[in-house]
Amino acid sequence: MTRVSAGRAGNLATLAGIFLGSLVLVPIALAWEPQVSDYLRATDPALGIGIEFGRWNSQINLVYDPDGAPAPFGTSAVVIDLIEQAIAQWELVSGIKINITGTDRFAAIDENAGPSGKDGLVRVFWGPAGGAVGLAGPDGDFFDEDLGYFPYIDGSVELNDDPDQWDSPSELVGVLVHELGHLIGLGHSDNPHSVMFANPYNHLNHPRADDILAARALYGNGTLNISDVTKPVSQWLYTPPPAAPAGTTADLFKANSIFELGSFIAIDYDLPLTDVDASTKADDFLWFYYAIGPNNSRAIDIDATIVFVDPFGYLYESRQRDIECQLNFSCAAGVTVGETNVVKSVPGTWTIYVIDNAFNTLLHKLNFDVNTTKVFNAGPVANVSVTSVSSIVVNIRLDVSDAEGDAIEVVWHPQSTPSAAGITDKASDGSTVSRDITFPTASTHTLYIELRDDAARYDGSSAGSGGAGDGFQNLIAITVDLPIADSGDVHIR
Numbered sequence: 279m280t281r282v283s284a285g286r287a288g289n290l291a292t293l294a295g296i297f298l299g300s301l302v303l304v305p306i307a308l309a310w311e312p313q314v315s316d317y318l319r320a321t322d323p324a325l326g327i328g329i330e331f332g333r334w335n336s337q338i339n340l341v342y343d344p345d346g347a348p349a350p351f352g353t354s355a356v357v358i359d360l361i362e363q364a365i366a367q368w369e370l371v372s373g374i375k376i377n378i379t380g381t382d383r384f385a386a387i388d389e390n391a392g393p394s395g396k397d398g399l400v401r402v403f404w405g406p407a408g409g410a411v412g413l414a415g416p417d418g419d420f421f422d423e424d425l426g427y428f429p430y431i432d433g434s435v436e437l438n439d440d441p442d443q444w445d446s447p448s449e450l451v452g453v454l455v456h457e458l459g460h461l462i463g464l465g466h467s468d469n470p471h472s473v474m475f476a477n478p479y480n481h482l483n484h485p486r487a488d489d490i491l492a493a494r495a496l497y498g499n500g501t502l503n504i505s506d507v508t509k510p511v512s513q514w515l516y517t518p519p520p521a522a523p524a525g526t527t528a529d530l531f532k533a534n535s536i537f538e539l540g541s542f543i544a545i546d547y548d549l550p551l552t553d554v555d556a557s558t559k560a561d562d563f564l565w566f567y568y569a570i571g572p573n574n575s576r577a578i579d580i581d582a583t584i585v586f587v588d589p590f591g592y593l594y595e596s597r598q599r600d601i602e603c604q605l606n607f608s609c610a611a612g613v614t615v616g617e618t619n620v621v622k623s624v625p626g627t628w629t630i631y632v633i634d635n636a637f638n639t640l641l642h643k644l645n646f647d648v649n650t651t652k653v654f655n656a657g658p659v660a661n662v663s664v665t666s667v668s669s670i671v672v673n674i675r676l677d678v679s680d681a682e683g684d685a686i687e688v689v690w691h692p693q694s695t696p697s698a699a700g701i702t703d704k705a706s707d708g709s710t711v712s713r714d715i716t717f718p719t720a721s722t723h724t725l726y727i728e729l730r731d732d733a734a735r736y737d738g739s740s741a742g743s744g745g746a747g748d749g750f751q752n753l754i755a756i757t758v759d760l761p762i763a764d765s766g767d768v769h770i771r
């Protein structure tokens with residue numbers, strides 16, 4: 279269905295820049311202007327996805343429904359705090375604004391209602407979540423042909439209500455970052471270095487380069503204007519506490535009769551691993567094993583946190599453990615780092631920290647390397663040239679390329695377009711696509727262009743399939759301050 283908002287008289291222009299309907303702007307459009315500027319920029323791949331292209335035009339309002347919350351999440355204030363931590367991450371790196379209005383056990387269940395039956399409050403609630411740990415997405419209003427896309431007006435975030443799904447409250451933050459990614463319009467990424475990767479779901483806790491690029495294309499810069507998205511965001515780096523006094527660690531993580539290595543990683547404790555690589559057994563669990571004792575002159579009982587930090591320097595997972603051993607005894611214990619398939623998808627140097635909770639001191643540190651390369655289908659990219667044609671007409675030229683040489687679709691979503699599908703140009707690696715885009719008025723406008731290839735989105739998905747894996751791979755947003763006088767009037771993200 280199509281919704282035409284009041285205040286503008288029909289479609290002003292075709293894409294070729296020839297006016298068919300309203301005459302209001304014709305004199306301006308016909309006035310020839312010199313090509314005052316030409317802009318070139320190589321765009322980076324961003325593998326965000328919307329099944330139908332859309333975005334939020336204003337702040338997202340969430341409401342938390344605590345009904346059925348599983349054991350670790352019985353206190354609503356704790357859950358609200360964790361939701362706010364996840365929100366803060368997206369707001370730091372993109373211009374999206376998300377507000378949590380509070381807790382309401384009677385929040386309207388309007389997921390299946392049409393646009394007019396929705397209350398505009400995104401309900402965060404507990405349920406079966408289709409067997410996944412979380413399930414989320416936006417709901418669009420009718421297609422808005424003035425905007426050229428579906429404005430999002432509501433949505434839902436469902437979290438799994440089975441207590442066995444959750445090891446710790448902090449785990450919720452990582453899940454929420456992924457689910458809020460869906461809510462703002464991102465689908466699953468092909469790139470394992472993405473919080474939106476789901477093949478398998480990799481338990482990253484922060485948006486990575488592709489996530490940030492996609493969110494920024496949709497919503498602009500956040501409070502942090504990151505110049506190099508491939509570098510870690512310093513605010514998210516994990517900082518371990520200061521080292522514990524030597525006396526405290528004398529009987530910990532040292533060789534004993536059970537583990538002569540003192541501490542190590544392994545799948546089976548009698549086969550320590552030097553690193554994780556392609557040959558490491560799939561569909562199993564990687565463990566961190568450690569020895570305690572044997573010459574401890576007193577019983578050991580330490581309330582500890584074992585922290586796993588991923589190669590980016592971000593906290594990956596933390597687990598509470600009592601480190602215990604009776605007087606003059608040899609003890610050993612182990613804790614899971616994660617599933618081998620998942621760990622193998624996050625290459626680089628990992629760090630394990632063991633923290634003494636009572637004194638907030640570092641008892642032990644162990645590094646291990648994941649030497650794997652996950653091959654994935656890279657999205658197409660484009661160099662973009664923007665040239666002024668007249669006060670409201672702009673020529674946009676895309677020199678497109680695709681690392682795998684796949685066929686490329688360029689999908690334009692200009693304002694004043696009658697079709698939700700946008701306007702598609704077929705292209706291939708190395709080719710050029712160009713269109714004159716007519717904007718409705720000589721003021722500031724943003725044009726969204728999707729670039730996608732015809733390859734399967736990720737292992738297990740198929741090309742052209744529905745679901746969260748389908749959609750655009752690279753999104754370019756071009757904002758023009760019309761009429762264009764100089765390069766400061768064109769912004770590409």
Ligand SMILES: [Zn+2]
Pocket residue numbers: 456460466476746
């Ligand atoms: Zn997902």
